[in-house]
Amino acid sequence: MNQKLVVIGNGMAGTGCIEQILKYRRQFDITVFGDETHVNYNRIFLSSVLAGDKSAEDIVLNSLDWYQQNDIRLRLGVRITAIDPGAKTVTGDDGSSTSFDKLIIATGSSALIPPIEGSSKPGVYVFRNLDDTRALLDRARHGARAIVVGGGLLGLEAARGLQVQGCDVTVVHLMDSLMERQLDAIGGAYLKARMECLGVKVLLNRSTTHIIGETRAEGVRLKDGEELPADFVVIAAGIRPNAELARKAGLHVNRAIVVNDFMETSHPDIFAVGECVEHRSVCYGLVAPLFEQGKVLAATLTGNRDQTYEGSTLSAKLKIMGVDVFSAGDFSESAPDSDAVRFEDPALGIYKKLILRNNKLVGLILVGDTADNHRYMHWLESKADLTSKRRSLLFPEPVADAGLDVAELPESKVVCGCHGVTKGSIVQAVRDRGLSTLAQLKQCTRASTGCGSCTELCQHLLKAVAPQFEDERQQVLCKCVPFSEERLREVVRTERLRSVQQVLDIYGNGAGCAVCKPALSYMMDVVWCGSHQEDRSARFVNDRVHANIQKDGTFSVVPRIRGGVTSPEELRRIADVAEKYRVRMVKITGSQRIDLLGVQKSDLPNIWADLGMPSGQAYTKGVRMVKTCVGTDFCRFGVQDSIATGVELERRFENLFTPHKLKMGVVGCPRNCAEATVKDIGLVGQDGSWQVVVGGAADKKVRKADLLITVECSEAALQAAALFFQYYRENANFLERTYDFVERVGIERVRRETIYAPLATQQRLRERLRRSKANSRDAWLEGDQPRHPTQFVQIESLPLPPAGNIQ
Ligand SMILES: Cc1cc2nc3c(=O)[nH]c(=O)nc-3n(C[C@H](O)[C@H](O)[C@H](O)COP(=O)(O)OP(=O)(O)OC[C@H]3O[C@@H](n4cnc5c(N)ncnc54)[C@H](O)[C@@H]3O)c2cc1C
Ligand code: SF4
Numbered sequence: 001m002n003q004k005l006v007v008i009g010n011g012m013a014g015t016g017c018i019e020q021i022l023k024y025r026r027q028f029d030i031t032v033f034g035d036e037t038h039v040n041y042n043r044i045f046l047s048s049v050l051a052g053d054k055s056a057e058d059i060v061l062n063s064l065d066w067y068q069q070n071d072i073r074l075r076l077g078v079r080i081t082a083i084d085p086g087a088k089t090v091t092g093d094d095g096s097s098t099s100f101d102k103l104i105i106a107t108g109s110s111a112l113i114p115p116i117e118g119s120s121k122p123g124v125y126v127f128r129n130l131d132d133t134r135a136l137l138d139r140a141r142h143g144a145r146a147i148v149v150g151g152g153l154l155g156l157e158a159a160r161g162l163q164v165q166g167c168d169v170t171v172v173h174l175m176d177s178l179m180e181r182q183l184d185a186i187g188g189a190y191l192k193a194r195m196e197c198l199g200v201k202v203l204l205n206r207s208t209t210h211i212i213g214e215t216r217a218e219g220v221r222l223k224d225g226e227e228l229p230a231d232f233v234v235i236a237a238g239i240r241p242n243a244e245l246a247r248k249a250g251l252h253v254n255r256a257i258v259v260n261d262f263m264e265t266s267h268p269d270i271f272a273v274g275e276c277v278e279h280r281s282v283c284y285g286l287v288a289p290l291f292e293q294g295k296v297l298a299a300t301l302t303g304n305r306d307q308t309y310e311g312s313t314l315s316a317k318l319k320i321m322g323v324d325v326f327s328a329g330d331f332s333e334s335a336p337d338s339d340a341v342r343f344e345d346p347a348l349g350i351y352k353k354l355i356l357r358n359n360k361l362v363g364l365i366l367v368g369d370t371a372d373n374h375r376y377m378h379w380l381e382s383k384a385d386l387t388s389k390r391r392s393l394l395f396p397e398p399v400a401d402a403g404l405d406v407a408e409l410p411e412s413k414v415v416c417g418c419h420g421v422t423k424g425s426i427v428q429a430v431r432d433r434g435l436s437t438l439a440q441l442k443q444c445t446r447a448s449t450g451c452g453s454c455t456e457l458c459q460h461l462l463k464a465v466a467p468q469f470e471d472e473r474q475q476v477l478c479k480c481v482p483f484s485e486e487r488l489r490e491v492v493r494t495e496r497l498r499s500v501q502q503v504l505d506i507y508g509n510g511a512g513c514a515v516c517k518p519a520l521s522y523m524m525d526v527v528w529c530g531s532h533q534e535d536r537s538a539r540f541v542n543d544r545v546h547a548n549i550q551k552d553g554t555f556s557v558v559p560r561i562r563g564g565v566t567s568p569e570e571l572r573r574i575a576d577v578a579e580k581y582r583v584r585m586v587k588i589t590g591s592q593r594i595d596l597l598g599v600q601k602s603d604l605p606n607i608w609a610d611l612g613m614p615s616g617q618a619y620t621k622g623v624r625m626v627k628t629c630v631g632t633d634f635c636r637f638g639v640q641d642s643i644a645t646g647v648e649l650e651r652r653f654e655n656l657f658t659p660h661k662l663k664m665g666v667v668g669c670p671r672n673c674a675e676a677t678v679k680d681i682g683l684v685g686q687d688g689s690w691q692v693v694v695g696g697a698a699d700k701k702v703r704k705a706d707l708l709i710t711v712e713c714s715e716a717a718l719q720a721a722a723l724f725f726q727y728y729r730e731n732a733n734f735l736e737r738t739y740d741f742v743e744r745v746g747i748e749r750v751r752r753e754t755i756y757a758p759l760a761t762q763q764r765l766r767e768r769l770r771r772s773k774a775n776s777r778d779a780w781l782e783g784d785q786p787r788h789p790t791q792f793v794q795i796e797s798l799p800l801p802p803a804g805n806i807q
Contacts, residue, residue, distance in 0.1 A: 003027065008104070009082070010034025012290060014034075014274065015032070020295050020297075028583070031100075037220070042418075053163065053494040058480050103270065105270065116208050118217070136162065140167050143494075149234065154524045155181070156178065171200060176205045184353065190345075191367055207222060257278065263296055271301065273290060326373045328373075332363070341394060342354075415453045419449070425445060437464065492527045519734035554597075562654075564625075581607055627665045633644050641668065642667050645683060649683065652722065662680045668704055669686075676705075693705035703739045723765055723766070732766075
């Protein structure tokens with residue numbers, strides 16, 4: 001019969017330890033008590049939830065299914081109020097009594113509230129769990145004044161999150177330097193300057209004594225008497241281990257529950273793990289140590305006493321995009337044999353300091369450039385002798401030449417401390433699944449999705465192991481903004497940047513060029529679903545004037561003719577316009593459209609007004625057209641209605657921007673008269689079904705499209721096409737055609753992340769497409785006024801599109 005194992009605390013330490021126990025042969029009937037009402041989630045991502053970058057669902061670590069599949073009894077919303085070590089029972093606040101053979105206490109910490117009068121008033125918040133985060137999100141709104149008491153890691157992440165939500169934020173910090181536990185005074189000053197540059201106000205050396213306001217928080221009073229008004233206050237002044245339960249049960253408790261190297265408490269059947277423990281006089285407030293502790297505890301509980309916990313090297317990384325801060329080990333210079341090696345560049349905001357003792361690295365601080373943190377961590381943890389490297393400690397050679405061979409790291413080395421991912425599991429995932437990019441690695445193993453400090457190491461591992469490694473860092477957009485498109489998309493989203501200029505100001509050279517500005521413009525459009533501040537000057541000239549500039553400086557006009565189906569009335573109007581404005585040539589294009597060529601710039605507004613037809617957008621990096629065949633309406637071979645389906649396809653996607661031009665085709669049978677199998681998206685009618693194909697080309701490159709899915713009806717085909725369409729919009733690089741994109745990503749992955757993605761993911765893709773469509777406009781009716789005069793100013797100074805013409 002299995003022993004009864006009870007776990008108090010459904011956080012990362014308790015559940016992480018259970019995950020380890022499950023790796024051993026089953027010996028326990030497990031019951032978990034958690035006083036929060038949520039399943040286990042990644043607490044370190046609360047900052048991302050507050051900044052609006054992730055939802056509560058995104059940060060779930062173990063779903064209810066996981067507990068069920070592993071036969072774990074989960075009691076959510078039940079707080080354990082007492083432990084009886086003699087009777088070996090725990091009592092819940094629901095009146096329940098549960099007996100145990102072994103007990104794990106994993107109660108974590110609570111927010112520390114310093115003695116500030118009035119701190120229990122409404123309008124005072126802490127930042128520890130999901131409910132706190134939701135309450136803050138409910139309170140935060142544009143223009144609200146927030147005061148964050150505490151300038152440590154949590155306080156700064158809370159401040160930035162609130163600021164991203166539109167609040168006007170002031171950080172009030174007791175000490176004379178920010179993050180003084182991780183940074184020295186110089187590092188703190190660099191950090192302060194960076195936070196202020198982002199718009200967060202910082203007050204140092206100020207003690208908060210009162211929360212002012214009659215019935216609710218209306219600000220704070222400082223020790224010197226100054227009062228700072230605010231709409232709400234967040235206290236982020238540190239954490240307090242939840243050890244009271246253990247103390248009342250008579251266990252040995254100092255600052256926290258005292259454990260030995262096997263994670264045993266003073267009672268032989270009671271163990272503790274995570275932030276609630278004190279090991280060798282140290283209490284940890286980070287996830288990496290608790291994963292290491294969990295492994296040891298799992299071994300202890302399952303009778304494998306070959307593992308011991310000997311303490312962890314402390315490291316911390318600030319998770320604020322654009323504020324790079326990393327610190328590890330002991331950075332004090334007070335020990336007599338300490339050598340400090342420093343580098344500072346105030347203009348670039350870079351500060352680095354290494355502390356060495358006896359030629360071994362014992363601590364480091366990196367601000368403004370944390371790229372080499374993994375190398376320093378390797379030196380720190382391996383206690384490497386650095387005598388031969390002393391001349392180049394702060395400017396080491398590239399890793400490949402420096403003798404840091406990731407292949408030499410042991411398989412058991414934890415690469416991602418936030419998720420406890422070892423080198424061995426990364427290597428295995430790369431080999432088994434053929435991963436070749438960091439994005440794939442993140443998705444598959446969770447490595448590098450936490451605080452980000454292991455990103456470089458993951459990159460090096462990929463480089464060493466993946467045969468087709470794609471170094472995303474090399475693919476920077478351009479030298480004006482030296483980041484990859486993926487990273488910039490992340491920055492735009494998490495930092496809530498709404499204009500191209502903002503991105504250039506904060507992450508680039510402030511000016512931009514004809515390469516990056518249109519790409520950033522597109523990025524804004526797709527990230528914000530068209531609700532950003534459109535900067536038309538950043539677009540290519542064609543998009544600015546809504547016509548295609550020709551080699552002789554004249555323009556071509558292509559009205560939208562959905563599915564290639566027009567009417568005598570439309571044809572008459574086109575003919576009248578062509579005569580009236582002496583259009584040099586009227587041409588039928590290869591895409592079943594009519595092209596009026598040789599139009600003078602000055603005639604464009606009047607031509608548009610006289611035509612009264614929407615723009616065919618035959619000039620843009622966006623949806624071009626849907627070519628259709630005759631289909632069941634008239635063709636004797638037709639088995640599907642290609643015309644109606646094609647017209648509807650065009651109607652659903654028209655006026656939307658895409659990374660590159662996007663052409664579609666719909667045919668009523670496999671004879672393929674409208675060449676749907678060489679279009680970016682093609683719908684091919686079959687007897688009783690539709691094939692949806694993607695990534696086809698008949699340009700410079702000819703490529704037969706890949707089959708995405710076969711579905712039974714036209715609506716299902718349109719829905720599948722929509723999923724691919726939005727997925728391509730969100731994930732392709734700017735100016736990457738679908739045929740390159742599908743080849744790069746692989747059709748299997750495209751399928752996995754679109755039509756076979758979880759329903760919630762599909763819904764989110766659809767919802768973003770719906771919002772983009774709702775925000776899109778027919779370019780010719782811009783400003784409700786077809787003769788919009790601003791469409792023609794300063795054409796000469798605009799970025800020119802790459803070569804290529806309409807078809
Ligand atoms: C906003 C934020 C950002 C962070 N960022 C980072 C970071 O970047 N890097 C990093 O390494 N760490 C970070 N941390 C710290 C990290 O999240 C913690 O170290 C980790 O979550 C601790 O896990 P734990 O399981 O020990 O405790 P917790 O996560 O606190 O879990 C304990 C659980 O037990 C429950 N509980 C307590 N008492 C009882 C009881 N009597 N009965 C039932 N249930 C009970 C609690 O409600 C809680 O759900 C961050 C923390 C926060 C809040
Ligand atoms: S593809 Fe088939 S249905 Fe369409 S026109 Fe050609 S033969 Fe007819």
